[in-house]
Amino acid sequence: METFQAELDWLSTLILCGILQCLGLLYVLWSKPKWAGQLALLGLFLALLFLQVEAFLIHTGYLYYTPHLLNISAPFLLTLGPFTWWYFLSSTRQDLPRTLWLHFLPALLYFFYSFFFYLQPAQYKIYALIVQFHGHVEVERVFPIWKTDPWGVQGWVIVEGASLHLLSYGFLTWLLIGKKTAGKHQVRLLFLSCILACAGMIMLLSEGGVINGVDIYSSLLPDYFPKLFSSVLVYTLSILMLKNGDYFGKPKARYRKSGLQDGLRQRKIQQLLILFEQEKPFLQQSYSLTQLADHLSLSPHLTSQLINEGLQKKFFELIHDYRVKEAKVQLAQKADLPKMEYLAYELGYGSKSAFYAAFKKETGLTPLQYRKQNRF
Numbered sequence: 001m002e003t004f005q006a007e008l009d010w011l012s013t014l015i016l017c018g019i020l021q022c023l024g025l026l027y028v029l030w031s032k033p034k035w036a037g038q039l040a041l042l043g044l045f046l047a048l049l050f051l052q053v054e055a056f057l058i059h060t061g062y063l064y065y066t067p068h069l070l071n072i073s074a075p076f077l078l079t080l081g082p083f084t085w086w087y088f089l090s091s092t093r094q095d096l097p098r099t100l101w102l103h104f105l106p107a108l109l110y111f112f113y114s115f116f117f118y119l120q121p122a123q124y125k126i127y128a129l130i131v132q133f134h135g136h137v138e139v140e141r142v143f144p145i146w147k148t149d150p151w152g153v154q155g156w157v158i159v160e161g162a163s164l165h166l167l168s169y170g171f172l173t174w175l176l177i178g179k180k181t182a183g184k185h186q187v188r189l190l191f192l193s194c195i196l197a198c199a200g201m202i203m204l205l206s207e208g209g210v211i212n213g214v215d216i217y218s219s220l221l222p223d224y225f226p227k228l229f230s231s232v233l234v235y236t237l238s239i240l241m242l243k244n245g246d247y248f249g250k251p252k253a254r255y256r257k258s259g260l261q262d263g264l265r266q267r268k269i270q271q272l273l274i275l276f277e278q279e280k281p282f283l284q285q286s287y288s289l290t291q292l293a294d295h296l297s298l299s300p301h302l303t304s305q306l307i308n309e310g311l312q313k314k315f316f317e318l319i320h321d322y323r324v325k326e327a328k329v330q331l332a333q334k335a336d337l338p339k340m341e342y343l344a345y346e347l348g349y350g351s352k353s354a355f356y357a358a359f360k361k362e363t364g365l366t367p368l369q370y371r372k373q374n375r376f
Helices: 010-031 036-060 080-090 098-111 122-133 152-179 183-207 224-243 262-278 289-295 300-311 315-332 338-346 353-364 367-374
Strands: none
Touching: 010 036, 010 224, 036 080, 036 224, 080 098, 080 152, 080 183, 098 152, 152 183, 152 224, 152 367, 183 289, 262 289, 262 367, 315 338, 315 353, 315 367, 338 353, 338 367, 353 367
């Protein structure tokens, strides 16, 4: 008993604070107006809560006194990707497919495969806990009442399988971001997408070296990385929620009563894109939202709605993007380039400095540096 005295240190304190933060996030999300993606976020944070609770119990040694909670978080690890995918579909305004539940099938299958382990008596779970996390301690072997891993795949599933699962969802959500979002919303979703991929890599590099008790290769990261990662994620999301009160809110329906229907919106978006690609009205310095509205035979209010809802941008962001895009083409393809002042005016900017500032903010390079690197 003395070997397993429960103790608190800096790592367990960070995890415990993460648990409290996660409970706070769950409360905040539950108190928000209900929408489709909210259930996905609640599920995501609930899964993170289970992961943190078991990590805390394992690291402190308290799991020795609550053996029935051993491996209770394992199926929840396989729900991080599906819950995030669910949130992405909702926040990008897509209809949720009826087959969405299939994304949770691996977690369900793993739960039922491991079900007999959860029914084992406490003595066996204590033995399994000691062997798994305190292999250096000699202990009398305890046999299970039922076979807990008949196919010998649990080690593969919970390490390599879970790592591949998280990496795959990180890639899939990244693809969904590129096609359906833009602006700040795109950055927010990209953060969650990178988190999934990062979680998979951390698990693979810190725990992937041992499978079913067999050393395959030396782990590249400390073993406390997976324990701490879910808490760090919760901390980060808490900061983002404090900074942006609507970070996890439903995309704003500013124009719900304006009457711009889906069919009309799609036709007008296509008309707008063709207009900008062929006639390039954005090159006019004084080009305004009212002029664009006249081109589209819409009111300025509906035109603003069209850009915000259909392209996830504001009018000035749309103009800026197309001007920088045109600048890139001219800088890369024109053999005889005019002076930067004249080019700035041609692109619709009022001054050379405004052009330089906008271009460098977008590309990280000055126009001349970009031309030097991309000249055909």
